Amino acid sequence: MKIRYLCSLLVLVLLIGIAQPLPTRASTFHYTYTYNIWGVPIPSPDAYRVTAYLLGESLGIGHFHRPQDLFVIGNKIYVADSGNNRVVVIVANEDGTHEVAQVIEHAMLDGAPTTFNFPSGIFVSDWGDIWLSDTDNHRILHVDSYWNVITEIGRPERSQLLPTDDFLPSKLVVDFTGRLFVQVIHVNRGLMEFDRYGEFAVYMGAAPVHVSVIDQFWRRIATQEQRERRQIFIPTEYNSVSIDSEGFLFVTNTNDNVDSVRRLNAMGDDVLIRNGLFYIEGDVVYGDAAGIDGPSQLIDIAPLPNETFIAFDRVRGRLFAYDFQGNLLFVFGGRGAREGFFMEPTAIDNMGYTLFALCAGNNTITRFDLTEYGLAINRGLELYRRGLYEESVFYWQEVLRMNGNFGMAYVGMARAMLRQGYYRDAMRYFRLENDRIGYGRAFGFFRRQWMEDNFWIFALAVGVLVIVPPVVKKVLHVRREIYES
Amino acid sequence: MTKTSLGNQSRFDFDRYVKSLRYSLFVIRKPLAGYWDLIHEGYGTMAAAHTIVAVAIIVQILRITLTNFQFMWFNPEMFNVVIVMLQILLPLLLWVVANWSLTTLFDGKGKLSDIYMGTAYALTPLIIIDAALIPMSHVITFEEGQIYWMLTSLAGLWFVLLVLCAMKEIHDYSFGKAIATSVISIIVIGIIMFIFIMFFAVVSDGIAYFVSIIQELAFRFDLSLGFN
Numbered sequence: 008m009k010i011r012y013l014c015s016l017l018v019l020v021l022l023i024g025i026a027q028p029l030p031t032r033a034s035t036f037h038y039t040y041t042y043n044i045w046g047v048p049i050p051s052p053d054a055y056r057v058t059a060y061l062l063g064e065s066l067g068i069g070h071f072h073r074p075q076d077l078f079v080i081g082n083k084i085y086v087a088d089s090g091n092n093r094v095v096v097i098v099a100n101e102d103g104t105h106e107v108a109q110v111i112e113h114a115m116l117d118g119a120p121t122t123f124n125f126p127s128g129i130f131v132s133d134w135g136d137i138w139l140s141d142t143d144n145h146r147i148l149h150v151d152s153y154w155n156v157i158t159e160i161g162r163p164e165r166s167q168l169l170p171t172d173d174f175l176p177s178k179l180v181v182d183f184t185g186r187l188f189v190q191v192i193h194v195n196r197g198l199m200e201f202d203r204y205g206e207f208a209v210y211m212g213a214a215p216v217h218v219s220v221i222d223q224f225w226r227r228i229a230t231q232e233q234r235e236r237r238q239i240f241i242p243t244e245y246n247s248v249s250i251d252s253e254g255f256l257f258v259t260n261t262n263d264n265v266d267s268v269r270r271l272n273a274m275g276d277d278v279l280i281r282n283g284l285f286y287i288e289g290d291v292v293y294g295d296a297a298g299i300d301g302p303s304q305l306i307d308i309a310p311l312p313n314e315t316f317i318a319f320d321r322v323r324g325r326l327f328a329y330d331f332q333g334n335l336l337f338v339f340g341g342r343g344a345r346e347g348f349f350m351e352p353t354a355i356d357n358m359g360y361t362l363f364a365l366c367a368g369n370n371t372i373t374r375f376d377l378t379e380y381g382l383a384i385n386r387g388l389e390l391y392r393r394g395l396y397e398e399s400v401f402y403w404q405e406v407l408r409m410n411g412n413f414g415m416a417y418v419g420m421a422r423a424m425l426r427q428g429y430y431r432d433a434m435r436y437f438r439l440e441n442d443r444i445g446y447g448r449a450f451g452f453f454r455r456q457w458m459e460d461n462f463w464i465f466a467l468a469v470g471v472l473v474i475v476p477p478v479v480k481k482v483l484h485v486r487r488e489i490y491e492s
Numbered sequence: 493m494t495k496t497s498l499g500n501q502s503r504f505d506f507d508r509y510v511k512s513l514r515y516s517l518f519v520i521r522k523p524l525a526g527y528w529d530l531i532h533e534g535y536g537t538m539a540a541a542h543t544i545v546a547v548a549i550i551v552q553i554l555r556i557t558l559t560n561f562q563f564m565w566f567n568p569e570m571f572n573v574v575i576v577m578l579q580i581l582l583p584l585l586l587w588v589v590a591n592w593s594l595t596t597l598f599d600g601k602g603k604l605s606d607i608y609m610g611t612a613y614a615l616t617p618l619i620i621i622d623a624a625l626i627p628m629s630h631v632i633t634f635e636e637g638q639i640y641w642m643l644t645s646l647a648g649l650w651f652v653l654l655v656l657c658a659m660k661e662i663h664d665y666s667f668g669k670a671i672a673t674s675v676i677s678i679i680v681i682g683i684i685m686f687i688f689i690m691f692f693a694v695v696s697d698g699i700a701y702f703v704s705i706i707q708e709l710a711f712r713f714d715l716s717l718g719f720n
Contacts, residue, residue, distance in 0.1 A: 045567050443562045447634030450562075454631070 038347065039339040041412065044284060044441045046291045049412050054328065054337045054381030055362060057347040059105060059374035061097070063088070066107050068095060071370040075127035076140075076178060079356040079363055083108065086365070086372065087129045087139070092122060094129060094139065097372075099358065105374075114139075114148055116156040121148075128178040128190070138187060140176040147176050147189060149205060160187075163207030166199065178307075178354075180250040182273075188248055188256060195244045197275065198258065212258065212275035214243050214265040247354070251310035259318070261304040268305055268318060283333035284441075289320045290327075290338070299323060299342065309357040313389045317355060317362060324349030326364065326375075331392050334415055336384060344369050360385060380409045387419055396423040414440040425449050430456060504539070512540040516616045523654050527661035530613060531606050538605060541612035548615045549580050555622050560629040563640055583681075587611060590680035591659070595673055600663030610658030614651055621647035 037050035063071040072090025079085075084097040084105075096109040113120040128140030135152035147160040162174035175192035176199075182188070185203030188211070197213035218226075226234060243262035250256055255278065256271040267288040270279035285291045289303020303320040305327070310316045314331035324343070328336040341348045350368025357363070360382075362375040377385065387402030400423045403416040421436030422445070430453035437446035458465070515535050519526035530536040553576050556566055588611060592604045602610070621643055632640060659670035 045569070438561060441561060441565075443634045447562055447636075451633045451635070454633075 036341075038341065039337055041337045041414075042285065042291050042335055043412060044414065046285065048292065048338075051337050051412065052380045052409050053339065053378050054384060055326070055339055055375035056378050057373055058103060058361075058376040059372075060346045061105055061372040061374065063095070063370065066095075066097065066105065068107050068110055071095075071372075073367045074353065074365055074370065074372075075125075075367060076129050076354045077356055077363060077365045077372065078129045078131055079358045080131045080133075082358065083131075084356075084358075084363055084372070085129050085131055085137075087126045089125045089127050089142075089367075092124060092126065094123070094126060099361075099374075111154055114150050114154045114156050116148075116159060121156070128176065130179050130181055132181050132185075133183075136181075138179055138181055140179055140189065142175050142177060142192070145174045145176075147179065147187070147201075147205075149187075158205035160201060160205040163199070163201075166207050166210075168194070178247045178249075180248050180256060182250060182254050182256075188250075190245045190248045190258070193244065198245065198248055198256070198271075212245075212256065212269070212271040212277075214245075214258075214260060214262075214269060214277075216243070217264050247307040249308045249310060249356070251314070251316070252312060257308035257310055257316065259305045259308060261306070261321070263302070267303075268308060268316075279333065280331065281333040283329065283335055285335055287318070287329055287333055287335075289318065289325070290323070291335075293323075303327075306352060307355045309355045309362060311357055311360055311385070313385055313392060315385065315388060317357070319352045319355040319364065321352050324352050324366075326355070326362070330388055330415065336413075336415060337381075340364075347373060347375075349373070380406065383409070384413070384415075387416065391419050391422070396426050399423065418442055418445065421445055421449065425452070428452075509537055509539050511535075512537040513543060516540065516544060516613050519613050520616050520650070520654060523657035524661060527610060527613075527658050531602070531610060531662050536609050536613065538609060541609040544612045544615050544619070545580070545584065548619050549577050551619050551622050552576055552580060555626055558626050562634040563625075563629045563637060584608075584611060586681045586684060587677065590684060591673070591677040594677050594680055595659075595663050598663075598669070598673060600665065600673070602662035606662050607658075610662050611655060614654035614658055617650040617654065618647050621650075 039051045039053045039055075040048045041051045043049050063069050069091070071086070071088050074086050075089040076087040077084055082099045084099065086095040086097065088095050092112070094109075094111040095107060096111070097105050098108045099105050113122045115121070123139070123141050124143035125141075126139050127142045128138075130138045132138075136157070137148075137150045137152065137154070139148045139150065141148055145162055148156055149158040149160065150156050160176075162168065168174060172193055176189045177192050179187060179189040186208070187201040187203075187205070188198045189201065191199050194210075195213070196210040198211050200208045200211045202208050243260045243265045245258045245260050247259045248256055251270075254273070258269050258271060259267060260269075261267070266277065266279070266281075267286075268279060269277040272278050279287070281287060289305055293300075293302060295301065299322060301322060303325070304322050305318040306321045307319045308316050309319075315336065316329055318327045318329065319325075320327065320340075323341065325338050325340040327338050330336055339347075342350065344350055348369075349364065349366040351366055352364065353367045354365040355362060360377050364373045364375065365371075366373065383402045383405040387399045387406060390396075390399035390402065396419065399419050403419040403423075406413050406416045407420075417436045417440040421433045421440075421442070424430075424433035424436060425445070425448065430449050433449035434446055434453060437443075437449055512535060515526070515530065519530055553573055556564060556571065556576065557568075559566070588604060588608045591607050592600075592602070594600075595602060595607075625640060625643060628643075629640065656667070656670050656674060659665060659674055660667055663670070663673070665673065
């Protein structure tokens with residue numbers, strides 16, 4: 008009998024255990040979303056909206072063909088139209104229209120035209136010089152603003168490239184001292200750095216490889232053959248490089264063992280701040296439907312003026328906005344062949360806060376402009392970053408009016424409250440975003456204030472503890488003496 | 493427990509129960525002497541052991557729900573009391589079974605109930621420290637969290653030491669043998685879990701096989717069995 012009761016109890020317990028509460032989730036598609044503190048995607052108002060969808064045909068120059076890179080400077084957009092072996096310069100007019108300013112089919116080398124072969128990286132400096140990765144010609148062209156070649160950088164002699172490896176330069180940037188950093192395809196030692204005369208200097212910024220203890224264990228017990236078949240742990244190859252306003256280099260890679268996004272200083276050290284709730288690697292949760300699976304693969308970064316940066320995901324065609332602390336702000340985009348969607352993302356760049364995203368699948372450039380919501384976020388962040396928390400409150404309230412799920416706004420409010428001495432409110436707002444450190448700080452101040460305000464309780468307690476026992480002792484003593492006498 | 497006769501149910505001895513419960517406070521301070529008397533001199537009762545386990549579950553639930561968020565990453569949406577219960581009960585059960593299976597082979601003196609009782613009594617410091625940590629989490633800040641984490645590890649360490657002492661006294665082992673059997677018990681737990689998981693996997697595959705056969709037949713003969 009007893010056994011039967013026990014068994015039925017066990018079964019009951021198991022059944023209840025299996026019946027986990029199912030969290031309700033919105034299943035409908037949202038163009039823009041963000042993640043709450045539990046890593047659940049939740050819809051968000053659009054922060055960016057498509058304002059122009061540029062096709063080569065509509066610009067009157069014939070369709071783009073597999074364009075690989077674009078670079079924005081001033082109001083000019085330089086597109087490396089790789090498949091057509093040309094560079095297209097597009098001007099964005101004040102009124103929101105776009106027109107082609109130039110189509111460059113060749114550069115002038117020693118007075119003779121030299122054509123391009125799949126150019127896949129372009130950079131234009133403040134002083135007008137242009138660098139072009141002429142990938143399939145195995146060279147980098149440094150030209151002046153009239154496309155006269157200043158330096159032709161070929162395969163570097165001292166670079167320790169294997170004889171079997173082609174020199175395939177791709178994305179490139181030049182810093183304000185004229186140093187050239189090139190991401191070269193199949194090179195895993197980091198970026199190739201060239202001095203201002205085009206001489207190869209050094210490899211910089213190779214990503215360290217983290218091998219987990221478990222992997223080490225398996226490698227140790229694996230046979231030689233198994234070891235060869237497994238993924239090899241080599242330093243990763245970067246797939247893009249961009250430079251931000253302070254001269255730091257943003258590089259991305261798609262290796263699981265390495266941070267997806269790194270921000271390199273002049274020494275090649277990673278200085279990216281990662282204080283967000285999630286890793287800076289794109290989607291926190293992802294499905295694997297319709298042949299699209301696996302984690303996001305970030306392939307380019309657009310650093311915005313307020314140190315927010317936008318990362319472009321190749322797998323799902325999404326754009327991820329992270330603030331200067333590494334908090335995920337919002338995600339938008341998707342895979343598809345219509346406005347605001349991408350089939351094969353290749354590059355992204357920004358004109359102020361305006362984004363231009365390049366897609367080699369749709370052969371389009373998509374222009375995104377901030378909405379009222381995105382504007383409020385960026386204005387708030389701008390002030391917040393400079394420590395003007397009180398001033399940023401206005402924008403955070405604005406943001407929260409449009410989206411109560413925007414976590415950063417609560418932290419911004421809390422910071423302002425903390426600075427103004429409203430510790431209780433600061434604690435409440437920090438709590439909403441599970442900011443433990445912030446909460447702890449606010450609580451510390453609150454506790455001190457409470458203790459100061461209620462000091463009499465402590466004084467009384469100490470007084471009671473110090474005074475009462477001797478008095479009681481004395482009284483008892485006296486009483487005993489009286490009693491005994 | 494003394495039984496008067498077979499037909500007469502032994503009455504619940506409340507005084508003895510309270511005494512055995514209070515004895516847990518002695519056991520955690522003087523585990524070697526305490527455990528010997530607990531098991532071999534009849535100072536402990538199963539009722540007290542059950543109580544300690546129940547209280548441990550309750551304290552664990554309270555700890556998850558009432559601890560300040562600075563020290564507990566707790567999503568109320570995903571919280572399930574039964575899961576918390578099983579998180580304590582299943583390891584306990586597995587441990588007791590695994591340890592008993594092992595020690596009977598290595599001339600351990602303990603019965604199944606002895607091992608259960610010893611392990612249950614070892615939960616006492618966890619209960620006390622965890623219960624104290626709940627209010628404490630509300631008066632310290634995250635930056636002062638060192639002391640909090642230190643206390644949690646202290647509770648864990650105390651628990652482990654108590655379990656080892658319990659093993660030694662219950663089975664009348666040397667300390668080295670107690671540690672060795674405990675470590676092997678943990679491996680045995682792994683083996684038991686592996687067998688269970690494999691069993692369930694095989695059974696569910698088997699069921700899926702027959703389901704697919706029936707499905708196939710239903711499609712072939714256009715029967716509506718709720719599949720299509």
